[in-house]
Amino acid sequence: MPSPKIVVATDFSPRADRAIDRALQLCQQHGLGLKAIHALDHIDADKADWGYLEERMSRTVGETSCPTEFEFPEGSPPRAIARAAQSDDTYMLLLGPARYNTLGDFFLGTAVDFILRQTECPTLVVKHRARAPYGHIVVGTDFSPASAHAIIEAARLFPDTRIHVVHAWHVPFAGFQRDEYVRDEVEAGEAKRLDAFMAELVQRSPKLGNATSRLVQGGTHEAFAREISAHGRDPSATLVVLGSHGTSGFRQATLGSVTSELLRTLDADVLVINTRNAEG
Incomplete structure (x- = not known):
């Protein structure tokens, strides 16, 4: 071989x-x-x-x-x-x-x-000069098989780099949901889903045992931008990982919608993992 x-x-x-x-x-x-x-x-x-x-x-x-x-x-x-x-x-x-x-x-x-x-x-x-190895990887999830595949592939390709998983969420029909308890209930539900998703990832790929995760309220671009800035002032130290295909949220129906927009606008190097067949 x-x-x-x-x-x-x-x-x-x-x-x-x-x-x-x-x-x-x-x-x-x-x-x-x-x-x-x-x-x-x-x-x-x-x-x-x-x-x-x-x-x-x-x-x-x-x-x-x-x-x-x-x-x-x-x-x-x-x-x-x-x-x-x-x-x-x-x-x-x-x-x-x-x-x-x-x-x-x-x-x-x-x-x-x-x-x-x-x-x-x-x-x-590659958008930035390679001053040093990537210090951390930020990857988004919508809990789909496609996003799980992208995270596991990132861990395989960069086994020594810590992975941070971010899930963007919002309150459905937020303009009509003024009660604070609705937001709290939605956030609690998303937190449970994220915990279960991370536990399943570790079962499939034990090297993800040291991965971190976070819920971010807002849109996809906002979530990534916030997490990139949270990991330090040097954008060359951050690698963003995106899946190439999917249907919603962090998944993309066609390359050229969410993935293309994030590739164009995020101030970080971006690794695109082919997830065309990840939905099984």
């Missing part, structure tokens, strides 16, 4: 170095190999100087003790990147704020959205 690799895409822009730096850090942390890819459309590939591309990729990656390989897939960049990541040895795919035609600063209705739709592997969108 081939050794697992971190796959990272670059367009050689300075901003793409964020993903390269994080990829190298993860390779060192987890003892993995590195595959760095630069996609070429067919016109550029026809006139490419392959020796120059190898040299430039080597300079971009720099010195590393990690086993490293380079790949230059041909085709439209989003499609070529997705194809290059569809390999049994891909541990994780990393993307940065590079420009592949329509790919801009986390404008995720185009290229990144396409890549996330087409790949099965965990995909990390």
Whole structure:
């Protein structure tokens, strides 16, 4: 069986170095190999100087003790990147704020959205420079099988990083529910559900025994933003984990709704776990 690799895409822009730096850090942390890819459309590939591309990729990656390989897939960049990541040895795919035609600063209705739709592997969108390993992981739940799958996968991918689970809740028809006892009853019910959910997670994945959890009243974005800021002033130390598919709350009917909005707006690196088949 081939050794697992971190796959990272670059367009050689300075901003793409964020993903390269994080990829190298993860390779060192987890003892993995590195595959760095630069996609070429067919016109550029026809006139490419392959020796120059190898040299430039080597300079971009720099010195590393990690086993490293380079790949230059041909085709439209989003499609070529997705194809290059569809390999049994891909541990994780990393993307940065590079420009592949329509790919801009986390404008995720185009290229990144396409890549996330087409790949099965965990995909990390890197927004910040990798100053240190992630200090904590924040992941949301709506108690669904999809969100449970995302949390368990996060624990598998980052076994040494503490996970914090957040559940956003609200009072139904809050505009009509003025009595304080209604809010207290809803919160108490949600707290019981969260406790039961966390207990089931630990049964399925004992390494989650040290995970923490919290109820946050409000919307999904508000819950994540509050928890990110609560974990310190350095946003590069926080990793947010999202599931890719679902129907409501922290689940997304289609990538491009809640997940895409959070990817675009949260001030943290975001790992998207494929939960397409998690509903069973």
